[in-house]
Structure formats: C-alpha cells, structure tokens
Amino acid sequence: MIGFIGHREIAKREKADLRIAIDTGGTFTDCVCLADGQLRVLKLFSTPADPSLAVLDGLRQMGAGEGLNVRHGTTVGTNAMLERTGAQVAFVTTAGFEDTIAIGRQTRARLYDWFQPVPVSLVPKKLRFGVNERVSAEGEALRTPSEEDLAALVKAVRASGAEAVAISLLFSFANPAAERRVEAALLELGIPVSASHRILPEFREYERASTTVVNAYLAPKMGSYLTNLENRIAAQHKGGRMDVMQSSGGIVPARLAAREPVRTVLSGPAGGVVGACQMARWAAFDRIIGFDMGGTSTDVFLADAAAGGAERTRESVVAGVPIGVPMLDIHTAGAGGGSIARFDAGGMLKVGPESAGADPGPICFGRGTLPTVTDANLLLGRMDSASFLAGGVKLDRDRAEMLMSKRKGALATVEEFADGILRVVETEMEKAIRVISVERGHDPRSFTLVAFGGGGPLHACALARALRIPRVLVPILPGALSAVGILLADVVRDYSRTVMLGGDAIGALGKDFAELEKMGAEEFAAEGLKGTAQHTLDLRYRRQGYELNVEYDPQVPARSIVAFHRLHAQRYGFSDAERPIEIVNLRLRMTAEGEPYVPRRHELVAGDGSAAFYAEREVFFERRFRPTRFYQREKLTPGDRIAGPAMITEYTAATLLPPGASALVDGFGNLVIDVGGEVRA
C-alpha cells in the first residue's frame, strides 16, 4: 500500500541522504520516506524470526540507492524482555548486597493472592558477585578494592559463563572511581559491560541496578542485531547508515543504541507518540492526549508543546522490571478490541484483562467462543466487514449474536449486553486517561484527543465526552503513525547526575553541568552531529521522596526555584515558598533537530462527503438503532464536513461519529471532530 500526504517545502541541503523510517510491528513492518518532497508509505508483513529481512526488503521496495539514512523502530528489545530470552548477565555490586537485584523492594505483586507465582530475577544466584568496596552517601571512598580483589572477580565472572556484565556499586553516582576500576578490569573478558554510573547515575540502588542489568541483558542480542543490520544496509546501499528510535522519543545512531539498548526497549510505541504529536502540531493542536487502542491493550499519553512536548517518566516498568532511564510516559490499560467480557460471581460485568488475542480471537472471527469488545462493536453495527482489513477477515455476525446471547447474564437483550461491554471498556480507558491527566494536574478539557490504532477512532468520541474533551483528531495514515514519528524525530541524548544539594547551591551548578555538556558534545561530535543543550533540574522540598523536573536557565538559575513552587502547587495543590528545597538531579538533553518538513496544506472546499458515501446502515446509539451513513475515508477531500451519526471507514480503522458530533476533513486530510454531546468546553 503506498500513499502520500504532501510535499517537503524546502530542500535544506543540496544533496541530502535519502532518509527512510522503518518500524517493525507485530504484524506489519511500516516504511516511510521523504522523496522528492513527498511522504511515501509502504506496508509489508513482518518477519518475526529475523526482523531484518522485512527491513531490507522494505528498503529494496522503496527503491533505496546509495547514501541512505535508515531510521529504525525495533521490537527486538521488547520481545527479549517479554519472552525472557536475553543474555546470562553477571551482576556485580558492593560485597554484602549481591541479592538486592532479586529482593527488589520486598513487596508482593498481588495483595490478596496466596498463590502468586515466585518472581524470577533476571540474574540467578550463581551470577551475583560482590566487590570489597564502599562509598559513603557523601561520596567518600570508605573502602577500595585491591588489585587482587579485581583479579579474583574477573576470574570468577569468567568461570560463571556470563554473556554480559552489569556493574552497580552503592553510591557509585556520588563517586564512580571504584566502579570505573571494576569496569576496566572486567572489559578484558571481551563481553559487553554495562556500568551504572554511565547508564543511570542516580540514587535508589535497586532501580539503578535493575536498569543496568536490563542494559546488559539486551546488549548481546541488540548489539548483534543492530550491527548486522547496519552492516547489511551498508553493504547493499553504499554509504548507508542506521539510527534507532529510543523509548524517550529521540533518535540515536545505531552504534550508541547498541551500547545502551535499555534506552530502546519501547522503540516503536515512542515513534507513535512522536508521530501523533507531529501530526497534531501541523493541524495546529499543541495540547494532546494520545489514545492508541490495539487488540489486547490500549496506550495513552499526554503532550503539551508549551511544556516541552510529550511527558516523560523515569519510573517505567517493562515486563515486570523497573527501568529508570527517561522514557515517554506511555500508560497502558489492559483492555483492547480482543478483551473478553464476562459476568463475575457477584454479577458484575468485567471486561479484560484476559484477551482472546489473535488465536482464537473474537467470536466473529470464526474460532473464538467468548464475547469480546470487537464482537460488541460488530453487533451494534459499528464494524464494516468489507472495509475491515480490506475484507481480509470475514466477520460472522450471526455467530457473535448467538454465542453472546448465551452469556448476557440478567440483561434483557444482546444489544444491551454489547452496549454494556463498550461502556465498561470505555470506563477503563477513561480511568487510564485520568491517571495521566487529572492525577498530574492537567485539565482534559483543554486538550485534543488524538485517536489511532485499530480501535481508537471507534471509541474516541464516547471517551472524549466522558472526559469533557471537546475535540478529537483522527490523523491521516493512522496505521503508519509510528514510522512517521521515527522519520521526523530529533536526534536526542539524555545525560543526568544525582548531586543532592541544598537549594542555596542553585547558583553553583555550572561545573557539574559543564561535565555533562562535555560528555554530550564529545558523543555528538563523534557522530558528526551538532546539538543544542537543554538543562533541567529535578527538585523537591527537602526530605520529600519524589522530585519534579523544571527548566534550568544557566543565566538565571533562580528561576528554577520559582518554577518548582508553581509546579508543586499545580500538581499537588499546595506549595510553600519558605520551605527549603533540595536539588536532586541535574539533567542535560542534547538535541540535533530532525529534518524540517511541513506537508502541504490543501485548500478547503466545502463539501458534504457525498462522493465518499457508500451505505446507510443501522447503528446502535443510546439504547436504540439509528440509521447511520457510512463513508470511505480515502474518498473524502479537505473541506468535507460530516455530521453524526456516521461511520468513516478505512483500511485499518473506523471512526464513529455519534449523533451530535461532526467531523471536518482538514487541509492535511485529518479528521477534526467536534464531539458535541451534553458537555462542551
């Protein structure tokens, strides 16, 4: 499938390398490039056994030649985490603390489950090693390892058969000297070595160690995957090179990504966030809540361009393992199109987290027997068999109706059951959006909901109404949003350091920042990049346990303090200008901007979309079926306005307009929906 959305206005350089973004997904591998000012899209089936096959095939089909810059979104890291197929990692820490990596925070995952499984650490007992050293909280070396200690450690790690090493000594961020010596000694083993003072020089030993271990766990696999792929690209396309999307939403050269794979664990989803933000910005929406509903789960995120774009977090948990490097804050709810609905023993309707997945799938796909969200949508007339994956999957409505009516509990009709399933699943999603908005001091009413993924556009209007969000944007090419984001993302590297100083030291941070800047400048120079530096601080009231991140202006450092009080009041409802402040972490973000690209905006020609109209069918809204007009998205043109009730269908998704909502096709082909309904901002 090939499409385009416009032209690059200005060619920045005389002869730029051709840039192609390739995002590997579970089903499809999406390729997007800018060629002759046009954005071209190609969709191929993924090749899970060796994901690079689809990547190379995509490059061929896109007609890539010499001087190629490939940008890649990969699931190799995510899958290794989920399937626990990473390396045998040796964990090296201060002697006496070897088990900290397994103990975690002493909590059990499920409060009321006597039969919860025994958690399995990424590092088995025989691969945990102690070094005779200790640094104090103030950074003083209380004990340093002898040469004999180091030699013995190297010998023991070699004998263990480890394939990678993670080193995280207590307080190494306050004084990395010992950790550096241990690192230098272990490098002679010739296996990847990850050191915590480089990966995450921040306090809280378990989270820092866990992040470092994940890095080591992924290093051999990601290292060989990325290196092989880049070499093959270079071999087939002279001068070709590769960059990789990080979970933070920034691009890094493949060589750096191979060294710090922990930063690319959520590579693909990050592309989706950047893509959604970019599309929204072109359409002139700066504050968005992203809503990506898939088959088994739904991702939501929040971005405010004025506050630096998409929110980031340093408290991620991926496949049960905490990761402390900054990632885009993507909150996942365990409900999607395949989620199974059932009545529990007390008669309450539950939807998810169990999913029918791809196998057996929803009832209407022909094999499943348990009601799912997709079946509910079909029964209520909200699916179009012909356009669903271009008719590639036949939807069996009779089967769904028969099996669902057997499980509708005390409800009178199967429609009532189906409607209930949708309202419950929409409540789950509303809850997820509340976590990232209301709970963090943002009022959803001032945001636009950007809906994508297979189910997002179908549920977006109902969800927006529940949250009193006035507007929904369904971007064009919702199926390739992630690849578009990867194509257009900036090159970004994040550096940080815990300093733990009093607020009065705010004017004396220049030296520490200079060291971070030097590191950043050197790494960028090595890749032939020129970056700009952005400084921020993590501040908190003295003795609090959590920090807030604020901008730091080297010219006027005290501004950070003012910003902190303001943010604390916004987020937690109170602030106190008299209370002493602690400076916890310094952060430096180096950015080299992506290729400037603005798609062409087409003139709006007022229309009613009648050229795209193809059917009128019954769809269930508010307790009854109503005649609803169906439109083909590909045939809509800028300026068309469609009033609900209506369905706008396309290859991978369908947008539902309930009565009272209306959609306008904007100059880029996006659907901009005024959700109407009882509440308006």
Place this chain on the structure above:
Amino acid sequence: MNARASDPIELTIFQCAVHSIAEEMGAALRRTALSPNIKERRDYSCAVFDGKGRVIAMGDHMPVHLGSMPMSVAAAVAAIDLGPGDIAILNDPYAGGTHLPDITMVLPVFVASEKRPSFYVSNRAHHADVGGRFAGSMGPAEEIFQEGIRIPPVRIVRGGVVDREMLDLILLNVRTPREREGDLDAQIGACRVGEQRIQQLAKKFGARALESLVDELLDYSERLVRAELRTMPAGEFCAEDWLDSDGVTDEPRKIAVRLRFDPDAASVHVDFAGSSAQVAGSVNAVRAITLSACFYVLRCLLKEDAPATAGILRPLTLTCPEGSIVDARPPAAVAGGNVETSQRIVDVLLRALAKAVPERVPAASAGTMSNLTIGGVDHRTGEPFTYYETTAGGMGARMGLDGVSGVQTHMTNSLNTPIEALEYAYPFRVLRYGYRCGSGGEGKFRGGDGLTKEIEVLTRAQMTLLAERRRFRPWGLQGGEEGAAGKAWVSRAGRAEKVELPGKCSLQLAAGDVLRIETPGGGGWGKK
C-alpha cells in the same frame, strides 16, 4: 446519567471510579510526604466511605488497615459534628485507632446542598514517632500512656483552615516535629484530593443515583463472599498459635480460634474464646485489628479481583473475649498489636482454615514484621531523627509452589527503604542486606527464605526491636518443616563478640555499634 438498581454496567463504572479516587489520594500522599516510611515505604492507606460510614473503596495499600479504618470514621462522626471544610484527626486505639503511630484523618464530603455528609474520605499513615518513652514509639511499654501522644477525634482543620493550636499541641509532643508537620500536611492534601474527586463523581452520577450504586456495590461484595462460603465444608475448625512473649515477661501468649462454616446460610462465625487475657506488654490488639485480620482472610479466599468494601464482612460474625489479647481495653499498651499480633491472628485463622480446605492454604509466613525503630540526634545536622522500618521474611510454601523469599506477607505490603535513601536521611551505614539462605522450611515445596540486614549507627541512638517468631517458628503444613526462627544481635564498636538480643527490647547504641537482624523463613508444604 441515570442508574437503575442492579444495573451491572453502571455498577462496574462506579466501582472503577471510586476505587481510582482511593488510589489517587494515595499517590498524592506518597509524593508529598517527608518521612521515608511514608514516601519510600508507602506505609499508609486511603479509603472512601459512604454517608453511613461504610467503606466503599480502599486503595491497594495495607491490609491491616482494611477492617479498622471504618472504626476511625465512626469514631470521628460520633465525637464531632463535622462541617464542610473540617478534617478530623485521631490516633487513639480506643477511639477509632489501632496503635498510636498510625494517625488517621477523616474529611466529610457534602454533596450539593445536603446538610449531612454524603461521603467521607480518609487516610491513615504510620508516623515514625509520636512521642512517648521510646524513640519511634514502638517500644516495650506497659501502658498506653508510655507509647506516645493520644489524640482522640478532634478537628485539625476547621472550615478549610488548619487549626494551628491543635497542630502545635501535637507537634510539641513528638521527637521530630518538622517531619511530622510535613507528613500531616501531605495527609491533609490527600484528603482534599479525595474530596475534589468525589464532588466530580457526584456531578457525573447525581446524588440519588450514587446512593443506590453504593448499596448495590456493598451487596455485590457480599454476594461474592457468600458465593465462596457456600463452597466451604460445613463444621467447626479450631486452631491455636502462640506469641513468644509480651515483651515484659517471658511467658508465651496464646491465640485460639474456632471457625464455624455454615454453607447453607453462606456464613462464617469466628470465635477467639480461649485466647490469652490482655497483657502487660504492647502486643495487645484492639478489636479493629482482629476484624482486619478476618477481613483479609475472607478477601483472600475470593477468586475474583473483588473490591474491598464493607459488604465483605456481612456474612461474618465475630466473638472476641473482652479484655483479651485480641480485644484489649484501656490502658493496655498496643503498639505491637497492630504489627505483630495481627500477623499471628492471620496465622491462627490460616491454621484453622487449613483443616477445612488444606489445598487452598499456604504454610505460615514469617509471622512478624521485625519492627525496628532508631532515634537520636543526627551528628551531621544537629537535628533529631526517628527511623522506623519493618523487614520482610519468607512466605510460606503453597501446594504446588515454593514460598517467595524476602517479601512482605499478609497484613503488610510496605516497600523497603532504599539503602541509598536511608543513608542520605539517617546517620546509618548498611553493611549487609541479602537473603538468609536456608531459612525457609524444607518440604515438597520450600518455604521462602528470610532476610539478613546489618546496620551500623554512626551516632549515639536509642534502638527498639519489636519482633516475634523466636521461640514458636513459622509452621509447615502437610508434613512440611518449620521455617527458621528470627534472630538479632548487636556488636559493640571495636569489640568482636556479638550479643544476641531478645525479640522485644530497647537499648542505647553508641556510634559504631552494629545491629544484625535475621528474619524468619516461611514454613514448608508437604513432606519432602
């Protein structure tokens, strides 16, 4: 939105919303509190109650608070005519509290122009010191007056304004007033977050609809429990277990229980007749704690991910001998009742339950929270400090599964204080922290191992240990062996020998002294 009674869909939507309010209050409390015990270890609970004081949602926080927070709301409502913008504070175990360090706040929510509160929101947090004879307020006291400041239900906020005089009275009675003030501020803030969200909910559903949804939610929880109780075998199941001592004398203390299941009536009767009379030491539990333990066990029997509401307790009747170790009367000391006796009550209930449904019950877990409190003056800053932390032990083995090692079990689920956070906050150095290998009981399935921790104090300080399972070890089931007993030692600075400490003691430490704690392993399941 209009809701009919017994609309399962409206009910799901309401339950989801009200649960997220409790979670949101917890997030606000954690992120603004000052003491490591609250911000790092999350030793708190938040809950939402209806206008009759019935709990309708609790965050997934601390099970020991489950059954006991409703008493706080009831006590506050009985004592004070709370108006809009008021917040009640209390910690008196004999008027809605459990032990003095747990300070509870209750805020009434007035929906629309109603004269009476339609809801209450409440949170409870464990403060690292509330005064009294021992730093950290968890020592071997002999009456409650030695355990710290007692706060009956009083207003800490009046009409939206903090009552400075009341606050000053409280702060004057504690060792670390600045930290306490910050934590109390965080509790007030969390109450207000809960209030705002309830108001939004009321707007969305309408006051009348909310009322019937609350009833429906409680009925729903009751139905889940009754469905489960119908599957239990009819009859009486008895068990007993022991506390090592009360901390004042060496005499073991008994807790006995008789469970009577009536599947036809879908009910259970729990009778603690035969349990020891209340004791001179601090291991007395007030009835609220005993009820919490029953609540927890019932909740665990449910297969569904059921909301923790007042409805869960409806099929249960509870008899406790008055003035006993499971239903203490003033002026008994109670600091350990909440943390130690509560765990033993769960052990006894499980032991009895194992006779009814052996395949569904795990062997005994560590059975102690190994409470450690240390207080003094930080030589680095000249400021007073008080530290409180529990240390996890081993989980009991289950049919088909080993026990988890080094994990909080049953009535608590607090996190550890990261070593690096600990050493920033206190004049301590941690020398060792790891699994206590081999401490889990042998069996077809092994009990989880306990933990070992060594802490060096860098300044003069008073240390108090409140721990159990020294003499009576965590039992195995179906032929599985006992887990190892808990132990503790102190090594004085510059001296080689280690002095073993009793489970409950308080002593002065000098700079350089090292304390070593080994927590019990879980019992094994099945013959090896």
